[in-house]
Amino acid sequence: MSATGIAVDDECVKVFNAMKKEHAYPFLLFGFNDKLNQIVILQKGEAGQTFGDFVSALPKNDVRYGVVDFHYSSDDGERQKLIFVNWAPDSAPIKKKMVAAGSKVSLKDKLVGLSFEIQATDLSEVDEKVIMDKCITLSK
Amino acid sequence: MSFSHGGDEVGSLVMDIGTLNTKAGFAGEDTPKAIFPSFVGTRNMQDKMQEDNNEVRYYVGHKQLASPKDNLQVESPFENGVISNWDHMERIIDHAYTARLGVKSCDHPILMTEVPYQPRQHREQMLSLLFDKFDAPAVFLAKNPVLSAFAHGKYTALVVDSGAYGTCVTPVHDGYALTRGIVRNQFAGFSLDTLTKQLLEKARKGESVHPLYRIQKTKGKPATILPQDSNIHPSYVDYSLRGVLHDAKEQLLKISDAPFDEQRNKSIPLQNYELLDGSLVDIGTDRFVVPERLFASDERHNNAQQQQQNDEMGEFMPHQNAVHMLAHESIMRCDADIRKDLYANLILTGGTTMIPGFAKRLENELQARAPMNIKVKPAISSAALPTEKKYSVWIGGSILASLGSFQQMWITKQEYQEQGAAIVHKKCP
Numbered sequence: 057m058s059a060t061g062i063a064v065d066d067e068c069v070k071v072f073n074a075m076k077k078e079h080a081y082p083f084l085l086f087g088f089n090d091k092l093n094q095i096v097i098l099q100k101g102e103a104g105q106t107f108g109d110f111v112s113a114l115p116k117n118d119v120r121y122g123v124v125d126f127h128y129s130s131d132d133g134e135r136q137k138l139i140f141v142n143w144a145p146d147s148a149p150i151k152k153k154m155v156a157a158g159s160k161v162s163l164k165d166k167l168v169g170l171s172f173e174i175q176a177t178d179l180s181e182v183d184e185k186v187i188m189d190k191c192i193t194l195s196k
Numbered sequence: 197m198s199f200s201h202g203g204d205e206v207g208s209l210v211m212d213i214g215t216l217n218t219k220a221g222f223a224g225e226d227t228p229k230a231i232f233p234s235f236v237g238t239r240n241m242q243d244k245m246q247e248d249n250n251e252v253r254y255y256v257g258h259k260q261l262a263s264p265k266d267n268l269q270v271e272s273p274f275e276n277g278v279i280s281n282w283d284h285m286e287r288i289i290d291h292a293y294t295a296r297l298g299v300k301s302c303d304h305p306i307l308m309t310e311v312p313y314q315p316r317q318h319r320e321q322m323l324s325l326l327f328d329k330f331d332a333p334a335v336f337l338a339k340n341p342v343l344s345a346f347a348h349g350k351y352t353a354l355v356v357d358s359g360a361y362g363t364c365v366t367p368v369h370d371g372y373a374l375t376r377g378i379v380r381n382q383f384a385g386f387s388l389d390t391l392t393k394q395l396l397e398k399a400r401k402g403e404s405v406h407p408l409y410r411i412q413k414t415k416g417k418p419a420t421i422l423p424q425d426s427n428i429h430p431s432y433v434d435y436s437l438r439g440v441l442h443d444a445k446e447q448l449l450k451i452s453d454a455p456f457d458e459q460r461n462k463s464i465p466l467q468n469y470e471l472l473d474g475s476l477v478d479i480g481t482d483r484f485v486v487p488e489r490l491f492a493s494d495e496r497h498n499n500a501q502q503q504q505q506n507d508e509m510g511e512f513m514p515h516q517n518a519v520h521m522l523a524h525e526s527i528m529r530c531d532a533d534i535r536k537d538l539y540a541n542l543i544l545t546g547g548t549t550m551i552p553g554f555a556k557r558l559e560n561e562l563q564a565r566a567p568m569n570i571k572v573k574p575a576i577s578s579a580a581l582p583t584e585k586k587y588s589v590w591i592g593g594s595i596l597a598s599l600g601s602f603q604q605m606w607i608t609k610q611e612y613q614e615q616g617a618a619i620v621h622k623k624c625p
Contacts, residue, residue, distance in 0.1 A: 058371070059342070059346070059371050059596065059605075060596065060599055060601055060602060060605075061599070061601040061602050061603070061604045061605045062599070062601045063601065091600070092599065092600070092601075093599070093600050093601045119349065142351070144349030144350070145349075146349075146576075148349065150347060150591060150595070151595050153346070153347065153348065153349030154346045154347050154349070154591075154592055154595040154596065155595070155599065156349060157345065157346040157348075157349050157350055157351045157371070158346045158351070158371060158596065160351050160370075160371070161351070161370055161371060175350060175351070175352055175537065175541065177349060177350075
């Protein structure tokens with residue numbers, strides 16, 4: 057249980073599983089409903105969208121949880137990993153930052169099969185190269 | 197939480213009782229409604245007619261402690277950073293409820309913040325105090341560093357809290373304070389008060405610094421100093437001095453980016469400062485020398501012969517002054533795979549971290565001791581926030597306690613009655 061008691065909409069898990077099994081979406085963005093009592097899906101990346109599109113979809117003044125179907129090439133050839141991104145920029149309202157940080161475990165615990173997670177507060181932390189390096193380090 | 201009471205919905209309360217100040221207010225608000233000293237004045241009222249009738253009178257809050265009274269003794273409910281006087285603690289909580297918030301304690305759920313090294317038995321005692329003495333309908337205890345981290349949007353962070361009594365470093369991972377990594381000392385604001393007093397007295401050529409109560413100001417005239425009164429208890433003098441020293445600390449102290457070399461900085465310009473009593477002093481290198489003690493890493497203190505007290509939770513290292521050594525030690529006690537995240541997510545909280553230069557110096561010292569491939573990221577500091585937002589612990593508690601979904605998190609009176617005080621370890625991990 058998370059510190060906030062905020063629940064996860066079942067749809068989040070369903071869509072994530074489709075992403076995992078069928079590679080149906082290049083990325084997913086989760087956030088909160090208006091009542092601030094549930095984690096819901098806010099955006100599903102469309103076929104053909106890139107990692108750059110995922111980064112562009114991160115709002116400047118709000119929090120998001122993201123999952124990216126990250127493809128990269130290493131010495132062993134083409135590889136793929138599912139990465140969890142916690143997006144909480146400094147400029148987001150303090151209430152949203154608090155709720156997002158306090159509820160993260162609720163969502164993450166339900167998404168089985170993630171490789172690693174990133175706690176990002178600015179764009180330098182979601183840089184494609186930084187993430188690729190981490191993927192390669194972890195594969196070693 | 198909205199507890200229904202007589203048809204009216206009532207909100208929750210949030211209290212953060214620090215070693216210097218108590219912050220109390222209503223959940224959902226941006227700032228604590230009340231901020232008052234966490235001190236209790238006691239005075240024996242000897243009845244001249246009946247010698248055996250000794251009544252003790254208590255004084256809490258700015259107003260009641262503003263003027264000195266014969267033999268008024270000022271005491272803290274804390275010793276070594278943990279609660280030692282529960283009667284005083286009760287008076288402080290009662291003052292918040294009754295005098296400052298103007299509410300009945302039985303009407304409002306209360307979220308109380310706590311230090312991460314609070315002994316288990318004290319956590320249970322706090323729960324019993326709130327339920328049994330104050331008849332609270334529901335209680336939650338939340339750990340300071342976790343609230344600070346959340347309020348900055350982080351669930352994994354190294355939280356450096358340097359307040360009045362001491363500095364405490366807590367690694368927070370996935371929203372939990374990692375007990376084995378908590379380390380603390382007893383060198384912070386109060387110690388700097390003493391050093392700042394010496395600094396000012398040196399600059400005043402030995403003339404002592406006058407406590408606030410002896411400074412009498414009338415508009416348009418220079419302040420006059422009331423004569424010393426031997427009936428004033430030394431603890432009251434200390435309490436009253438703190439107001440004067442606090443201003444001096446805020447105006448004067450600065451921390452150097454690197455270890456401060458007094459000899460090489462002899463020529464830095466003097467800073468002119470006007471004390472609250474109107475007198476002027478010029479301060480030179482001492483502005484840097486005093487807070488330098490926060491980063492004084494004395495190797496002699498690191499050897500195993502020094503006595504180290506091991507709290508039930510967190511290690512108390514009273515002789516370790518250096519903030520960066522505490523931070524380094526804390527990180528080293530954590531699993532290797534989370535260290536990188538801790539170096540990249542430093543959070544500073546507490547009044548002492550607001551001294552200009554604190555963050556930069558800590559980053560530099562940590563970087564110098566970090567592994568080659570590790571980058572220490574600039575710390576997030578509450579000091580950078582506007583004044584009304586700097587109480588990140590209180591605000592964190594305020595947001596948490598105002599969430600509808602938090603309803604299920606509270607320990608209710610019924611749960612307490614059925615399962616006893618030990619429920620706190622289960623529901624407030």
